[in-house]
Amino acid sequence: THAPTAVPFRAEVRQLLNILAHSLYTDREIFLRELISNASDALHRVQFEMLTNQQVRDPDAPLEIRIGVDKDAKTITISDTGIGMTREELIENLGTIAHSGTRTLIENLEAAQRSNIIGQFGVGFYSAFVVADEVTVISRSYRPDAEAALWRSQGGESFVVDAAEREQRGTTIVLKLKEEAHEFADEWRLRQIVRRHSNYVAFPIYIGDERANESTALWHQPPRNVEASQYNEFYRQMTFDYEEPLLWVHFSSEAPLDLHAILFVPAKRERGFIERRMEGKIRLYSRKVLIQEDAKDILPPYFRFVEGVVDSEDLPLNVSREGVQRDAGPNRDPIVQRIKKSLTNRLTKELVDLAEKDPIKYVTFWNEFSPFIKEGIATDPLARDDLLPLLRFHTTKSGDQLASLADYKGRMIDGQNEIYYVIAADLESARRSPHLDALNDRGIEALLLYDVMDSFLLNGLREYQGLKLRNVDDPNLSLPGEAPTPEVSISDEQFTRLVNVFKETLGERVTTVRASNVLRHNPLRLVSPEDQQYNREMARVQRILDR
Ligand code: ADP
Numbered sequence: 001t002h003a004p005t006a007v008p009f010r011a012e013v014r015q016l017l018n019i020l021a022h023s024l025y026t027d028r029e030i031f032l033r034e035l036i037s038n039a040s041d042a043l044h045r046v047q048f049e050m051l052t053n054q055q056v057r058d059p060d061a062p063l064e065i066r067i068g069v070d071k072d073a074k075t076i077t078i079s080d081t082g083i084g085m086t087r088e089e090l091i092e093n094l095g096t097i098a099h100s101g102t103r104t105l106i107e108n109l110e111a112a113q114r115s116n117i118i119g120q121f122g123v124g125f126y127s128a129f130v131v132a133d134e135v136t137v138i139s140r141s142y143r144p145d146a147e148a149a150l151w152r153s154q155g156g157e158s159f160v161v162d163a164a165e166r167e168q169r170g171t172t173i174v175l176k177l178k179e180e181a182h183e184f185a186d187e188w189r190l191r192q193i194v195r196r197h198s199n200y201v202a203f204p205i206y207i208g209d210e211r212a213n214e215s216t217a218l219w220h221q222p223p224r225n226v227e228a229s230q231y232n233e234f235y236r237q238m239t240f241d242y243e244e245p246l247l248w249v250h251f252s253s254e255a256p257l258d259l260h261a262i263l264f265v266p267a268k269r270e271r272g273f274i275e276r277r278m279e280g281k282i283r284l285y286s287r288k289v290l291i292q293e294d295a296k297d298i299l300p301p302y303f304r305f306v307e308g309v310v311d312s313e314d315l316p317l318n319v320s321r322e323g324v325q326r327d328a329g330p331n332r333d334p335i336v337q338r339i340k341k342s343l344t345n346r347l348t349k350e351l352v353d354l355a356e357k358d359p360i361k362y363v364t365f366w367n368e369f370s371p372f373i374k375e376g377i378a379t380d381p382l383a384r385d386d387l388l389p390l391l392r393f394h395t396t397k398s399g400d401q402l403a404s405l406a407d408y409k410g411r412m413i414d415g416q417n418e419i420y421y422v423i424a425a426d427l428e429s430a431r432r433s434p435h436l437d438a439l440n441d442r443g444i445e446a447l448l449l450y451d452v453m454d455s456f457l458l459n460g461l462r463e464y465q466g467l468k469l470r471n472v473d474d475p476n477l478s479l480p481g482e483a484p485t486p487e488v489s490i491s492d493e494q495f496t497r498l499v500n501v502f503k504e505t506l507g508e509r510v511t512t513v514r515a516s517n518v519l520r521h522n523p524l525r526l527v528s529p530e531d532q533q534y535n536r537e538m539a540r541v542q543r544i545l546d547r
């Protein structure tokens with residue numbers, strides 16, 4: 001394997017390189033973000049490897065990224081002391097498409113080209129070819145017996161692999177800049193780009209000999225020293241979301257539990273471009289080592305929209321990097337349980353505070369994330385009580401506003417000891433429900449439930465502060481308060497005849513037809529058979545699940 005070998009790119013890579021060469025790439029500078037992010041991944045991986053493996057090349061090499069510029073030769077060099085790649089890994093990793101953003105780009109190519117947003121995808125390693133007409137990668141794997149190898153390509157049909165001279169573990173990438181990208185051969189310019197896109201990378205990035213990124217992880221700084229703009233920047237660099245987060249919570253404690261974390265509630269449920277990601281990622285660090293990139297068990301499932309970093313010295317390091325099996329994972333660890341509880345309580349409290357102090361902003365939260373909160377109440381009995389203050393409803397008295405259960409309780413009439421609700425397919429139908437006649441007459445408020453999640457919600461809700469929730473279609477509804485006595489203008493005999501006509505006409509479609517003393521402005525209402533109220537709600541849930 002000492003002779004240089006030409007290897008053709010896979011078809012999909014050729015297609016991508018062709019696009020990159022011919023598209024007007026507006027965000028060209030993000031090539032640096034992509035290469036730094038790969039270097040940082042490689043450093044995290046070798047750091048993680050060293051926790052358990054003694055047999056690593058250069059165990060004492062500082063974990064860092066160095067960027068150099070040759071102004072005359074118009075080259076940029078990006079080096080890391082990360083995990084490195086063998087010859088086979090170079091072929092495998094840089095000859096195919098690994099990056100999920102790249103796949104998404106290829107799938108949505110037409111739309112991306114039409115709106116000239118290719119730059120926003122972050123096409124991973126290949127974005128180097130947006131600014132370079134030749135890319136050389138020289139790497140040496142952390143495995144002690146691996147030899148150094150070289151990968152080189154002009155971005156056409158193929159690349160070349162060869163043996164290389166390199167003692168130190170890690171990877172160096174040399175970009176020979178295209179004529180129209182010579183502006184990047186400038187330390188000052190690169191420094192700006194690092195600050196804009198990679199400021200919060202966990203390893204030092206040096207340009208020349210000067211550090212270019214933040215020297216302390218943001219979550220390790222005392223919250224009072226961190227400004228709103230820094231949180232926003234950190235969020236943007238971490239998530240690539242184009243909107244600022246709606247809310248953040250910064251945890252900082254050393255005792256009794258060491259916990260440094262920043263959690264973000266995004267502005268929108270769907271974030272990212274075209275990718276439409278709904279779930280957040282929690283990056284889990286222990287002793288500054290990234291141990292899980294997408295920790296699933298550190299927050300309850302109903303908070304899965306939350307993004308952030310969690311770092312604790314107390315976490316066990318023997319947690320797999322790729323994620324964990326539910327039963328074998330850190331979720332059984334008492335420390336993980338304590339961290340989870342602490343994060344959950346604080347996050348819930350912040351949301352409750354927001355609801356109280358900034359109701360307008362809270363409504364924007366509710367409009368995006370209410371399904372998650374409802375799910376939490378329906379599925380997590382222990383969290384239920386804490387989450388109840390977050391609920392908001394349209395009601396027969398709230399008009400265009402939303403009401404909380406506390407609002408409802410405050411407006412109950414004398415003698416009322418139940419919370420009434422009507423379920424319908426949409427808000428307008430709910431408002432027009434004939435079931436509401438009797439309540440309106442008595443000045444009793446009703447919750448208007450029309451969201452698909454509401455049937456789930458009712459499963460867990462059932463009662464609030466001792467007040468049972470009752471569907472107004474209950475045939476045995478007995479209401480407090482007094483209603484004006486209606487004027488009766490037909491005789492009993494006429495009424496019985498009318499009922500018989502209904503019975504004959506409807507036949508088996510109804511169980512029975514009977515007189516109502518709660519209807520006022522509507523001629524009739526449909527109620528459910530007395531013993532089947534619960535079944536009917538479950539049937540509704542089932543219909544939603546079947547969709
Ligand atoms: P992604 O980073 O999303 O996996 P990329 O296209 O950015 O996709 O990188 C492709 C692959 O090349 C990476 O998954 C990694 O295996 C490898 N790679 C790229 N840069 C480096 C590096 N500096 N050190 C080690 N491996 C690297």
Ligand code: MG
Pocket residue numbers: 034037038099124125
């Ligand atoms: Mg990458």
